[in-house]
Amino acid sequence: MANATPLHVVTGKGGTGKTTVAAALATALADAGRRVLLCEVEGRQGLAQLFDVPPLPYEERKVAVGLGGGEVYALAIDPEAALLEYLQMYYRLGRAGKALDRFGIIDFATTIAPGVRDVLLTGKVYEAARRGSATKKGGTGFTYDAIVMDAPPTGRIARFLNVNEEVAGLARVGPVRRQADSIMAMMRSKTTQVHLVTVLEEMPVQETIDGIAELRATNLSVGHVIVNLVQAALLSDDTRDAITSGTLGTKQVGAALTSVALDADAAPALLDQGRAHLERMALQDAERESLAESDRRIVELPYMSDAIDQGALFELAGLLRADMLGGAAS
């Protein structure tokens, strides 16, 4: 297990921005001279869209320069290619590999047979993480300083990461069993951390809390909870009190609007928007409190009003580096 490459697994409920956070984390980790691999496993080509590059093949491609001047490589893991590569690498199944294809077994294994897909996806990440210590057996790539995985959503994450245990239960002996055991050992080692991305809304927060419990129950280490899309409070406490007590009403706001040549009739709607904003802030605070009980390290990322581009990614990466990595890449 010497020089094991740190693996950061990023999960989150759909719509919380987990792909963006995974990309920002990879950017943050790519310090000077460092090389970070960012993997996607769901076949959505989300990374290509995010980095604005053509769809990624089953090949490690440099997609960006990191925050510290290092390099970010991206890989879209395709289960079929991973299976053939795996058979070739470990078993030199040239002819038999083709026979497997002819009998529809590759197709069976990667699309129909439940779970095999997940085994192959985690297996490929394992391969990339172990390049440092194992002898290179026809592998494609480099040794990486860190690997970030844009993983399946929170509801499936424990099952996904534990799939090899299921396999170990089915294959009681043989190389697959050994491989499954080593993958589980890596997933449960200190070098692997699962980060959960959430937003401050009821269901994602609940799912995060449930996810943490589920991960812990299966001995996976939970890293940070990354709260994404946090809306900044725009109203001061004084303004809040004035609105709720009614001392700030249509008349006062209307007068202020008139003084800057704006339509005073907009005052009631402005106050409504203010009240809705206060309600959202109160909700955010309540959800923040529920999360605090989960006893995890929490990092907050702001809501960005523009679409996420490279600049925004750097900004998020900077925040992650300061709050999550203690100012330095790990």
Place this chain on the structure above:
Amino acid sequence: MTGKPSTSPKPGRRASRTTGPAAPGSLHDAIDVDALLADRGTEIIVCCGSGGVGKTTTSAALALRAAEQGRQVCVLTIDPARRLAQSMGLTELDNIPRIVEGVSDTNGGRLDAMMLDMKRTFDEVVEAHSTPEKAEQILANPFYQALSSSFAGTQEYMAMEKLGQLHEESVENNPRWDLIVVDTPPSRSALDFLDAPERLSSMLDGRFMRLMVAPARGPARLLTAGFGLVTNALNKVLGAQFLTDLQAFVAALDTLFGGFRQRAEATYSLLQADGTAFVVVAAPEIDAMREAAYFVERLSAEKMPLAGLVVNRMHPEDIESITAADAESAGHKLASGDAEERATSELLAVHAERARLSKREARVAQRFSAAHPRVPTVAVRALAGDVHDLDGLRRIGDLLAGRQEAAG
């Protein structure tokens, strides 16, 4: 609260419902939700879309609205938020539809709700299609246990299986429901459930499966040289025990295959039937709308009946007289004034952010409608809080039916 819908159900062709009144300012037709729900020809509504866009809430709101308008409704949810589930009386994951309390029955309707238990659904299928001894054998097989409880994909199979069962129950001589609303699982791809029946069929027909069952009989004998190579390879990779268990599993399931395939095919044609309406749910974000576009295209390729697109959590422009830029520059001037002016300046900052968001969302929605001009769409404005009770669902139902309320 708005009163009873004034739109009377349109008799006759269901196709007419997609030509409802267009929402003001909208480029394209709106879904006429009330006509859809009132149409007795609508027997199944499937809500689909990527994760986190409010599919469950949308299905529950549609089901509740239909019930309160007089339909006998069953809603099948996959993974509801806890408080919403509680408010619908869904405290147990037991696969049994139960009546939801607190639903108005003035129009003679009712609402039943259930949460999907995928393992139990699978077990029931096995039990229904084999002898008790054989069922026991299958249920004990490690492959079956893994397949039915923990592997991805099973949830989609079982959601569709359950839909088939509920529909069967509803059309049999003593109709229990006349409308079933289904929420779809939050899958890797929102389309997995469409593929589930097809995949199941192809697995059952697969050469590999047939060879596993009868490796050396009949015409397969010709292939055995190749197959020997394969089994050797598999043994080498997986260990012999693996293959033995798998073979036992496949052999045990063999008797179920016909039944399974028939059901899968029946469910697929049920989805294509006139009585089904797909509602694609999205949020006004680039990723969710991209998924929605993919979904719409896929549904049309599969000849699945599409009712339209629901865009949840929209923030429409409330104050059109003040642009974001005006709000910011005025806010800047007011920031150094007295307390009331400072407060107004803060309110203008809230407005500027909101106005930018509205613009962005409108742009994202517009892009979709430019590419899919014929898809009826309804925008549901965001509520400030979470929806976790029947009143919240009623509000969403009103919004879905195009009854916009005052700014909130």
